[in-house]
Amino acid sequence: MTDGIVPAAEAPPARILGLFRELGELKRIRSAGREGSIADRLFAASWSALxxxxxxxxxxxxxxxxxxxxxxxxxxxxxxxxxxxxxGAATEAILARALEEAAEEVDSPLLAMLRQAPPAEADGPVPTFVAQLAGQPRAGVTCPGRPRLLLEPPENHAEHCLMVAVYGVLLCPIYDARPEVVFLASLSHHLHNALIPDSGFAGEVLLGDHLEPAFARATEMALAELPSELAGAVRGARAILPDAATPEGRAFHAADTLDRVLQIEQHLRAGKASMSYVLNDMALVHEGPVKPFQDRLLAAMGLAA
Structure with a gap:
């Protein structure tokens, strides 16, 4: 490694960022009658199933x-x-087409396994830390000695953990990592924030020697809510978290880093979007029987791009 550049062998192809950006939007998609974002609910369903x-x-x-x-x-x-x-058959066919359309950048053997996936729906009891993490906002961008940069609305820790878990699975073929380990470690890597509000890097520095013991205690309090066998599996998976010395550690840290950066990029990207991009590239006013009228309307109002 030279000049701070990550060799290609240690990084996924840059084209996967398009898929990761689309997945990241699941933190922001909500619908009537349902609590939280899609990412929130997939996080809860994962823990319910486990x-x-x-x-x-x-x-x-x-x-x-x-x-x-x-x-x-x-x-x-x-x-x-x-x-x-x-x-049921039509529903499964629609979801299968959606998966195929989204999975252009997914490793072929991994995609074959995903095609055989059972339904993700699970609505049984979940540990209390699931709701706590969904209610715990992420800190935003903090740095010792500098004012916090907080972009609204903030994501929460359930959304972040879910997204890192999904990114991590998709990155496993690149690092020759075990997806079950990466997924479980990612899903649980912020258990401490169920109890500890996120103060970011700046607050962690100020906690000093108290940081690691506090995180460890809070993590064990969350793990105590799980069935003993599952808690043991989570502890085992979390062994990859401290470093990037293993394939699983590299897949996790790549996923975690990319989600943290893409979350901020989303805010910055939205702020840079132009009316021309929205109207022309994204077809905000799209083809249909009234589009000629709509185009004339926007032109007359000075809103055409």
Missing amino acids: CEGRPLGDVWRATTAAALAATRMGDIDRAVMGALGIG
Whole structure:
């Protein structure tokens, strides 16, 4: 490694950022009658399934496949389509097409496993830390000695953990990492924030020698809510968190870093969007029987780009 540049062998292809940006929007997609974002609810469903005793392999595949499909379908999931009278076979075909359309950059063997994923829906009891993490905002950008940069609305820790878990699974083939380990470590890597508000880098520096013991105690309090076998699996998976010396550690830290940066980029990118991009590239006023009228209207009002 030279000049601070990460060799290609240690980084995913840059083209995967497009998919990661789309997945990141699941933190911001909400719908009537449902609490929280899609990412919030996938986080809760993952923990519900794990606490019910579902195999970890089923859970990481189901969650990742559901997240990919949701980049196309938003909150139109099995429950919504069922309520609309769309039959089971048709529903599965729609979700399968959504997965395929979203998965252009997904490793082929991994995609084959995702195609066989069971439904991600799980609504059984979850540990209290799930709601606590969903209610705990992320700190924004902090640095010792500098004012905090807080971009609204902030993401929460459930959304961040879910997204790192999904990114991590998708990055596993690049690092030859085990997706079940990366997924579980990612899903649990902020358990301490169920109890500890996020003060960011600046606050962590000020905690000094108290930081690690406090994080460890808060993490153990969260783990105590889990069935003993699952708690043991989480502890084992979290062994990859301290460094990037293992394939799993590299996949996790790549996912964590990219999500942290892309979250801020999303705010900056939205602020730079032009009216020309929105109207022309994104077709805000899209093709249809009244588009000629709409175009004349916008031109007359000085809003055409």
